[in-house]
Amino acid sequence: MAKKKQLTVHNKSDRPDNIVLKEHEIVETCLDIESQLPSFMRDFFIYLKNAVALSTRLAYLTDVQFFCRYLVKETNLTVAEDLKEITAEDFSRITAKDVNRFIGDYCTRYMIKQDHSVKVMENHNRALARKKSSLSVLFKFLYRDEVIKQNITDGFNPIRLPKPQPDAIKRLEIDEVARLLDAVDSGEAFTEKEKVYWEKTKLRDRAIILLFVTYGLRLSELQQLNISSFNFNRGEFRIYRKRSKEVLMPVNRTCEKVIKDYINFERPHEDTLEEDAKDALFLSLQKKRMTTRAIRNLVKKYTSFVLGTTPDNGYSPHKLRATAATSLIQQGFSIYDVQNLLDHDNVTTTQLYAAHKKNVKREIVKNFEWIDEK
Template identity: 25%
Template structure:
């Protein structure tokens, strides 16, 4: 990194993050990459001092990133890094303003996975387990679709989190917040079968390897891909797609957005509105049944 007033300040900022804030090396690497790009942009604008950087330059930088085909999420991260850097420069009296503070990041693209329809779900789960791995995998897939769990929530489950007699479980989600969820009868049956097959020395973990160790997220993802191929399911099968299918099917059947929000563990209902969707046929049916002037008169 060539020596300049910009690069010197960046090095000091990264040292501050490492020594004082004790930020992880992964985060430091991201800051270094994003802010090096920012400094290269400033130098291309013939700027030589932090005081000369204004909100217009930050907006131009954001537009430049967009032209480089960076995603909205990446642009947001770059602008956040700029705000953090200028906050540090203000604290060190290197400059007096934070021009990045006035610049809004573009809205993130909310790309959602497609869903499986009910027939595809049935085809995926229509098999009789033949060994302990298959009992485990079927219980995992049934529970994903039954209760709409996140992958991190599923792998962190312990046996004592389940109450199969009453058909419910307690899960710890984002922000360490717990919520109680119902378990469907097919998932209850699959879980009962798995628990009978589960290695005796598995400790508290619900889903384990053959050695009794807690199953890792990556292993679950790989097993879902295996079953998609084995059952002839087209499309990429991953945990989030099963969660999305659960949410969509629940909303299509119930139209109860608040209930689906609670089941998914969303803080904000707007997240649920984006995460779930009603197909047009269902919307049209609701419209025809509910709107006073949509109903056709009987002749």
């Protein structure tokens, strides 16, 4: 079997190699999907490349590919036997009713047949809304580019999404965060067998949990952290957010201590690491950069102790992001400061967390008496 070629980066930007490599992997996936789609969509691919974030580009292409596969395998809208054979004329004949049937009927529940099994796939309104958005962008572009003669998107059925409710936001209370950190420190929730592994990773795990609940980092932001991301002399560290935004974050004393403890007393020595892991901050027991899946499982495992549930039902890193937001607001920080820290595009997102102040109406009224009791 031929050996897989090692990919190296000739990086002249300020961004770390691991982030450049990750983006390269996503670009390669996009290019692979594009190679399977009809050639008349080429200008649409160029549009996505320059108009939307890389992750959005991949999501749109995946949805378009799925729709084209549906056209070939499930409908009489094309005689093509392969996705590439679909023509612009085929797309010109597609009506809003056809798209509505795809989204509202087929996508809600469909089956994927494998060699020895059948997988039933279900999509709820949020997933359906994304597919509708992807196809709306595609059909509007094809109309604008005069590939098709009509803009059929006005006929797409609306998809009702539930309005976000503050009370439905899952997060840990402040006292639960304290118990979470105790669980990481003591390992008392583990079996004797599990403690063997916990002893090897407890400093790493503590640093991960603290970064999540202090800064509300996204999972990808934490997973991409390097040792070189931190400048302790200046008291700051660098993260790369959505749309390649580069942000400097201040390091508080607690986080500085736990990160230094992990680096100095637990993280494998640089001489024992392969080149692509030498700068990675959080490493697995296999001395590789931790994957997003491994970090997610770690967080779910520890939070399940606090919640009294199974690891599968523990909280995800995104719920620790919500925990950081509500905790900061409960401590009296402005929603605009929290918005800036968490990188929310819209302050209304941050306001959802502000609504978590318990019994706020009761406290206002209680402390606003017009007549003193005698």
